[in-house]
Amino acid sequence: MADVVVESGRLSYTGTGERARALRSLRLRDVVFHGLTLSAAVGVLILLGGVILALILGSIPSIKAFGFGFITSQTWNPVTDQYGALPSIYGTLVTSAIAMIFAVPVGLGIAIFLTELSPPKLKRPIGIAVELLAGIPSIIYGIWGLFIFAPFLQDHVEPALINVFGPIPGLSTLFAGPPYGIGVLTSGIVLAIMVLPYISSISRDVFETVPPVLKEAAYGVGCTTSEVVTKVVIPYSRAGVIGGAMLALGRALGETMAVTFVIGNADRISGSLLAPGTTISAKIANEFTEAVGDLYTSSLIELGLILFVITFIVLAIARYMLMRIERKGRV
Amino acid sequence: MRGMNIYNARRRSNTVSVVLYYSAAIFGIAWLVLILFALLREGFGSLSLAVFTQSTPPPGSAGGLLNAIVGSLIMTGLGVLIGAPIGLLAGTYLAEYGRGTPLASIVRFINDILLSAPSIVIGLFIYEIMVAPMGHFSGIAGAVALAVIVVPVVVRTTEDMLTLVPGALREAGSALGMPRALVINRIAYRAAKAGLITGMLLAVARISGETAPLLFTALNNQFFQANLNEPMPSLPVVIFQFALSPYKDWQKLAWAGALLITLAVLALSIMARVLGSRKATQ
Numbered sequence: 001m002a003d004v005v006v007e008s009g010r011l012s013y014t015g016t017g018e019r020a021r022a023l024r025s026l027r028l029r030d031v032v033f034h035g036l037t038l039s040a041a042v043g044v045l046i047l048l049g050g051v052i053l054a055l056i057l058g059s060i061p062s063i064k065a066f067g068f069g070f071i072t073s074q075t076w077n078p079v080t081d082q083y084g085a086l087p088s089i090y091g092t093l094v095t096s097a098i099a100m101i102f103a104v105p106v107g108l109g110i111a112i113f114l115t116e117l118s119p120p121k122l123k124r125p126i127g128i129a130v131e132l133l134a135g136i137p138s139i140i141y142g143i144w145g146l147f148i149f150a151p152f153l154q155d156h157v158e159p160a161l162i163n164v165f166g167p168i169p170g171l172s173t174l175f176a177g178p179p180y181g182i183g184v185l186t187s188g189i190v191l192a193i194m195v196l197p198y199i200s201s202i203s204r205d206v207f208e209t210v211p212p213v214l215k216e217a218a219y220g221v222g223c224t225t226s227e228v229v230t231k232v233v234i235p236y237s238r239a240g241v242i243g244g245a246m247l248a249l250g251r252a253l254g255e256t257m258a259v260t261f262v263i264g265n266a267d268r269i270s271g272s273l274l275a276p277g278t279t280i281s282a283k284i285a286n287e288f289t290e291a292v293g294d295l296y297t298s299s300l301i302e303l304g305l306i307l308f309v310i311t312f313i314v315l316a317i318a319r320y321m322l323m324r325i326e327r328k329g330r331v
Numbered sequence: 332m333r334g335m336n337i338y339n340a341r342r343r344s345n346t347v348s349v350v351l352y353y354s355a356a357i358f359g360i361a362w363l364v365l366i367l368f369a370l371l372r373e374g375f376g377s378l379s380l381a382v383f384t385q386s387t388p389p390p391g392s393a394g395g396l397l398n399a400i401v402g403s404l405i406m407t408g409l410g411v412l413i414g415a416p417i418g419l420l421a422g423t424y425l426a427e428y429g430r431g432t433p434l435a436s437i438v439r440f441i442n443d444i445l446l447s448a449p450s451i452v453i454g455l456f457i458y459e460i461m462v463a464p465m466g467h468f469s470g471i472a473g474a475v476a477l478a479v480i481v482v483p484v485v486v487r488t489t490e491d492m493l494t495l496v497p498g499a500l501r502e503a504g505s506a507l508g509m510p511r512a513l514v515i516n517r518i519a520y521r522a523a524k525a526g527l528i529t530g531m532l533l534a535v536a537r538i539s540g541e542t543a544p545l546l547f548t549a550l551n552n553q554f555f556q557a558n559l560n561e562p563m564p565s566l567p568v569v570i571f572q573f574a575l576s577p578y579k580d581w582q583k584l585a586w587a588g589a590l591l592i593t594l595a596v597l598a599l600s601i602m603a604r605v606l607g608s609r610k611a612t613q
Contacts, residue, residue, distance in 0.1 A: 026510050033512035034428055040420035041429060041438045044486060047479065048441050051452065054459040109355020117352055126360065128604070133363045135533075135600045136593060137540020139567050143574050143589050144366050147373070147582070193362050200359065224341055226348035247447060254449025256543040257567075261574065281451045281543070288455075288547045304455040308448070315444045 051308070059302035061294050070302060076267040078291075083299035085306060090269050091184065091277040092307070095259060096252040098188025098273070099195055104245050106192075107199030112229055114200070115207040127204065134197035142261035145190040146182070150262055153189075154181030158274055176272040182264040185273040194258050195248040202247060206240030206325055207233055243321030250315040254307060256281035280307040367593075374590025377583040382591075386555050387569055390578050396588050398555040399569040402470065405557065406549060406565055407539050409474035414481025415531055421482070422489025427515050439490070445483040451543035453479050458547050470556065470563030473549025477538040484537055488530025492523040529603040536599035540592050542567035566592055 062070060066083065073084025114127055158179030165171040210233050218228045234241065264276020265286055280303045291297045381395045388394025421438065429435035457476040462468055496519050504514040520527065550562040551572060570588045573581035 026513065030510040030512040033515070037420045037424035037428055040417050041424035041434070043417060044421050044438050044442050044445070044482065047482065048445055050460070051448075051456045054456045055452070058455070058459050106355045106359040109352050110359045112352045113356035117349065118356075126356075129360070129363075132597060132600050133367075135536055135596055137542070137567065137596060139540055139542045139570055140370060140589050140593055141366065143570060143585060144369055146574060147586075148369050193366070196359050197363070224345035226345045227341070229348070229352075250447050254447075254451065256449070256451045257571065260571075281449060284451055284455065285543060285546055288458075289550065301455055301459070304452050308452045311447075311449055312444060315447055316440075319440060319443045 055301060055305040055308060059298055059305050062298035062302040065295060066299075070299070071306070074267075074269065078293075078296055081293065081295050083295070085280070085299075085303055087267050087269050088278050088280045088283045088303055089306065091187075091263065091279040092253055092281070092310075094184055094273075094277070095187045095191055095263070095279055096249060098185065099191035099252045100245065100249055102189060102192035103195045103199055103248065107196050107245075107248075108203055108241070110196070110200035111203035111207055112233075114204050116225060116229060116233070127201075130197050130204075131201050134201055137257075138194055138255055139257040141190055141194045141258040145186065145258065146261040149190060150181035150186050153186055154179045158185075161274070173271040174273055177270075177274050179274060180264060180276060182262045182276060183274050184263070184270075184277045187259045187263045187277075187279070188273075190258050190262055191252045191255060194255065195252050198248045198251060199244055202244030202322075203237075203241055206237045206244060206322075209240070209325060210236045237325060239321045240325030243318045243325065246314055246318030246321065250311045250318060253314060254281060254311045256285050260285045280304070370586075370590055370593055373586040374593075377587040378590065379587075382584070382587050387553055387564065387573075387584070388580065389553070390576065391580065393580050394584070396566065396569065396584060396591070398552065399564045399566045399588065400591070402549070402552070402556060402564040403539065403566040405559075406470060406474045406477055406545070406563060407535060409471075409559075410477030410481055410538055411531065411535055413475065414478035415485050415534065417478075418482045418485025418530075418534070419489050419527070422486040423493065423515060425486065425490040426493035427519065428511070442483045442486045446487060449543075450480060450541055451546075454544035454547055457544065462548055468548065468550035468562040470549050470559040470561065473545045473563055473565065474559070476544040476548045477541060480538050480541060480544065481534045484534040485530050488533060489527060492526030492530065493519055495526065496522045525606050529607045532599050532603035532606070536596045536603070539595055539599070540567055542571055546571070 062083065066073065070083065071085050071089065073082075074086045075082045075084045076087065077083070110130065114123060114130075118126065158181070161175045162177075162179065165175040214232050214236065215228055218232045223231070259279050260282040263278055263282050265278050265282060266276035267278060270277060284300050284304055284307075288297070288300050291300055381393065382397075383395060383400070384397060385395030386398040387396060421442075425435050425439055429438070453476055457472055457479065461472040461475060465472070500518050500522060501514050504518045505511075509517070545565050545568050549565060549568070551568045552562045552564040554564075556563050566588045570585045570592075573588075574585035576582065
């Protein structure tokens with residue numbers, strides 16, 4: 001050890017006293033560095049604790065005023081200081097559900113294409129492109145949704161939906177009303193496009209953990225590609241696929257910018273998917289800086305708390321599932 | 332005869348599914364290409380020299396994004412400067428001192444959740460602990476909010492990269508009598524250098540487009556502002572405000588800003604990828 005110290009040029013090696021001192025300083029450095037890394041690691045825990053604590057403290061006035069009724073009330077009226085979260089929670093859940101309905105099958109399709117079908121030449125470029133797209137900030141999806149996608153839906157898709165589903169009982173309420181362009185359905189689709197790269201890149205990684213021997217064996221006994229996918233690849237990696245989808249769901253639930261542009265900010269629950277609505281994150285983004293009065297601010301913070309609790313549960317399940325597949329891959 | 336039927340049925344169902352997989356891939360990728368194409372068309376159409384030389388204009392007149400670009404650079408830089416060292420140290424604990432301990436698994440789990448936590452909630456958190464006590468919005472609050480997002484990204488990449496360093500290297504150091512701190516600083520960090528830088532680049536890419544945490548921490552500012560104690564403009568927030576406005580000039584600037592952010596993020600991600608893959612081929 002003393003040699004290291006000599007080599008590093010910080011001390012000249014003269015006697016045992018110097019040597020002991022050098023050793024002590026090295027030991028001290030080790031203790032300090034260990035302590036630093038440990039406190040940073042504990043800091044991560046404190047960060048999460050701090051977020052939860054700050055949100056709870058901030059929502060106390062609103063919790064005191066409305067209690068559990070906050071979650072079930074549909075009123076949101078700053079003039080009379082009455083606040084309820086139901087329309088926002090409903091909007092958050094419905095837009096995310098729409099996003100999942102579109103994004104999971106398509107995302108899995110891309111992942112299967114990349115792992116099983118793609119010509120080797122295309123595999124890398126498409127894989128890289130998908131990963132790069134996963135890094136594009138959500139505000140880009142938002143501005144595209146507002147200026148290009150919403151007008152397109154309004155002019156071409158929504159009138160057709162209303163015409164086709166209008167006469168069918170049940171579906172007619174789902175697709176009722178004038179085509180606004182912006183609304184719940186539009187937000188759901190924009191979210192779907194945004195989470196698509198996450199789902200495909202995670203599922204691709206998960207599919208790649210399937211041992212080639214298993215697939216080769218299946219092909220060897222005469223299975224078709226689709227049989228290999230549905231009977232070998234997906235069963236083997238089911239936990240990971242579910243984990244990836246849950247991770248994407250967590251993103252979709254908490255996503256702010258892609259939604260705020262195209263949701264339309266209407267504080268009501270409408271039976272129609274074409275109608276404007278709101279989500280928790282959009283509501284906070286739109287109203288927080290303008291909120292006057294403690295109760296108004298506090299209600300918005302309580303919305304944030306509800307959102308955090310929902311996403312926390314979803315993300316925890318996702319990570320648990322992904323951890324299981326990781327362990328499997330290591331064996 | 333019966334066997335032939337089953338064979339044909341299996342072949343048919345295979346063809347159908349393969350066609351479905353192909354079309355899913357084409358369909359999905361087509362959307363992403365469409366978005367990029369629209370962004371390039373609208374963005375380059377709105378780009379001009381004034382974007383880089385003038386500040387954001389009042390409603391209805393032309394101007395640029397200079398103040399927002401500078402604000403974004405300041406807050407992103409500061410955010411990484413605050414967040415990266417904490418993330419680096421915590422990641423080092425997970426990969427070195429704490430490897431295999433229960434504390435490390437808990438921290439890893441919580442960190443993974445923070446990694447995808449809704450960023451708007453981070454904004455609320457910083458509002459509660461910084462903006463409300465200080466009594467006003469400020470650039471420094473925005474930078475801290477971004478730092479909170481940087482930490483989990485850097486923790487994750489640091490741990491991954493240090494885990495890739497072969498144990499034999501560390502053992503060689505220890506066999507020479509080096510204490511743990513020296514082994515980490517002189518051997519593990521050096522071996523993982525490219526990977527660690529990749530992590531920082533990804534963190535910068537991640538926060539340079541973040542809007543939600545800045546909305547009620549740094550707020551916005553129509554004027555040039557380098558004082559961290561004042562509300563500070565940033566590209567994402569300006570895009571948010573301008574895109575939703577009814578003014579054509581503002582909307583054009585929003586597109587120009589969106590293009591700038593996307594190009595920056597893509598450049599950073601590609602740099603990170605090149606660095607990372609060069610490391611992998613060594």
